[in-house]
Amino acid sequence: MVKMEIGKTNMKLPTPTKTPTCICGSEMMLTTGAFGPVWVCRAHGCPEVHGAHKHTGEPLGTPADKATRQMRILAHNAFDKKWDNGEMSRSSAYNWLSHALRIPADKCHIGSFDIAMCKRVIEICK
Numbered sequence: 001m002v003k004m005e006i007g008k009t010n011m012k013l014p015t016p017t018k019t020p021t022c023i024c025g026s027e028m029m030l031t032t033g034a035f036g037p038v039w040v041c042r043a044h045g046c047p048e049v050h051g052a053h054k055h056t057g058e059p060l061g062t063p064a065d066k067a068t069r070q071m072r073i074l075a076h077n078a079f080d081k082k083w084d085n086g087e088m089s090r091s092s093a094y095n096w097l098s099h100a101l102r103i104p105a106d107k108c109h110i111g112s113f114d115i116a117m118c119k120r121v122i123e124i125c126k
Contacts, residue, residue: 061111
């Protein structure tokens with residue numbers, strides 16, 4: 001476990017098995033954000049960040065700048081409606097999306113998509 005101090009509170013984070021590398025080439029570090037554990041770039045001034053699994057600390061997706069993170073949120077909001085409302089199961093929704101995007105199912109992860117792919121997801125999910 002990685003022990004992190006957050007304000008006046010001590011929070012233990014899991015030790016992940018892999019440490020992501022930022023797109024600037026720097027190593028990233030696991031810390032806590034407003035919504036749980038996140039990976040942040042160690043390079044001064046680099047804005048890259050991405051989420052981490054709350055139980056394992058494993059990276060969720062790939063590092064992204066603010067514009068890409070915002071687009072991933074919009075893509076998830078559009079996509080999640082496909083399975084959140086019971087229209088289909090979550091796994092069926094991801095299979096449907098991978099076929100619609102014409103990508104392998106194991107590469108169908110919104111947390112790894114760039115802005116253009118996120119825009120495709122939003123359009124497909126309308």
